[in-house]
Amino acid sequence: GAVVSQHPSRVICKSGTSVKIECRSLDFQATTMFWYRQFPKQSLMLMATSNEGSKATYEQGVEKDKFLINHASLTLSTLTVTSAHPEDSSFYICSARGFPQGGEQYFGPGTRLTVT
Amino acid sequence: GQQLNQSPQSMFIQEGEDVSMNCTSSSIFNTWLWYKQDPGEGPVLLIALYKAGELTSNGRLTAQFGITRKDSFLNISASIPSDVGIYFCAGRHPDDKIIFGKGTRLHILP
Numbered sequence: 001g002a003v004v005s006q007h008p009s010r011v012i013c014k015s016g017t018s019v020k021i022e023c024r025s026l027d028f029q030a031t032t033m034f035w036y037r038q039f040p041k042q043s044l045m046l047m048a049t050s051n052e053g054s055k056a057t058y059e060q061g062v063e064k065d066k067f068l069i070n071h072a073s074l075t076l077s078t079l080t081v082t083s084a085h086p087e088d089s090s091f092y093i094c095s096a097r098g099f100p101q102g103g104e105q106y107f108g109p110g111t112r113l114t115v116t
Numbered sequence: 117g118q119q120l121n122q123s124p125q126s127m128f129i130q131e132g133e134d135v136s137m138n139c140t141s142s143s144i145f146n147t148w149l150w151y152k153q154d155p156g157e158g159p160v161l162l163i164a165l166y167k168a169g170e171l172t173s174n175g176r177l178t179a180q181f182g183i184t185r186k187d188s189f190l191n192i193s194a195s196i197p198s199d200v201g202i203y204f205c206a207g208r209h210p211d212d213k214i215i216f217g218k219g220t221r222l223h224i225l226p
Contacts, residue, residue: 004158006158034214042218043204043216043217043218043219044159044204044216046213046214049213091156093158093159095158104149104161104164105149105161105214106161107151107158107159107160107161108158109157109158110156110157110158112156
């Protein structure tokens with residue numbers, strides 16, 4: 001139980017284009033989903049928190065117009081990196097929290113984004 | 117943003133040795149969590165601790181929630197090659213936000 005998937009696992013895009021990353025909870029309903037960013041050899045930094053059907057809450061310093069988050073259902077959240085630049089290259093990881101999995105965050109396998 | 121003080125940053129040990137790592141914070145947490153991350157993967161929850169003083173085991177892993185609610189440790193007994201990876205502590209604030217430590221990188225020498 002508590003399986004979270006992400007798609008794609010890797011994506012390479014050209015500077016200026018937009019990329020969408022999907023996060024799905026496969027065997028539970030995710031009342032809350034989280035998006036993190038992780039640079040090489042660094043810890044996870046929370047970007048935003050989204051509750052199903054509500055607007056996402058962004059952490060300080062994260063541009064909401066650049067990182068568009070949609071949480072339209074209890075099993076799917078999407079992160080769209082708009083007008084991507086090389087500095088947006090990173091490992092993006094989502095997590096989901098809900099019931100009946102005890103309320104803890106379970107993480108997806110991550111998406112490696114490379115902007116050329 | 118705020119981060120926990122996790123130590124050591126990295127460890128090089130022989131297979132079969134016991135491992136100990138810890139996290140400290142200036143803030144009180146309601147919950148302490150320990151995750152393991154393999155290269156190119158997302159973190160996997162190992163142990164969750166909910167009460168001050170709580171000691172919980174998961175196989176060869178044992179973790180404790182410090183009495184002051186500002187620290188936690190994780191022990192791994194009789195390490196094996198598949199224990200290699202990055203271990204993150206995480207603390208959950210009363211506002212439900214989770215803060216991660218910087219990680220402990222465990223290496224096992226051949």
